[in-house]
Amino acid sequence: MLDDRYMPKYRFKSVCDITTDDIRAMGVDGLLLDIDNTLIYDETLRPLPGVKEWLEYISSAGIKTAIVSNAIPLRVIPVAKKLKIKYYIYSAKKPRPDGLFKAAEKLGLPIERLAMVGDQLKTDMLAANTAGAVAVFTDRARDEKIFRFYFKKARDGEKELLQEFERRKTEK
Ligand SMILES: [Mg+2]
Secondary structure, three states, rough: OHHHHHHHOEEEEEEEHOOHHHHHHHOOOOEEEOOEOOOOOOOOOOOOOHHHHHHHHHHOOEEEEEEEEOOHHHHOHHHHHOOOOEEEEEEOOOOOOOHHHHHHHOOOOHHHHEEEEOOOOOHHHHHHHHHEEEEEEEEOOOOOOOHHHHHHHHHHHHHHHHHHHHHHHHHH
């Protein structure tokens, strides 16, 4: 089933490929960031290659950032500290939009001036579209090591939507 609510507006291979020009072109001043498989390899505290430098690069251009994660505080807080991201929302319950609104409030920006960046259509992108933030999809860093069966099903469900996204892009 193709549902536009899951559809990203932009797609990148990695967060590190998102330039400050891209961010300005999206019409936003800040990024809400998923952590697992977007910034950090799942089940680890290891950032994807280049993530720390990328965060410094966008911050120095005045782009604000906050983490919005469904993970528990025990995971989110150490990641936020490690990456020096001041604002974070844990147990966000994406695809519910509440966590995105809370993060927007912390950043002092209206939700439409923010992009939600994440690697899952049915949580991150649905939350972005529901909240009214710009939906930015990044390809996952690797196959999930935990909840393999759950994630395999979720990833299979994403394939058709991503094919549709690519088809529309080439039509433009
Ligand atoms: Mg994720």
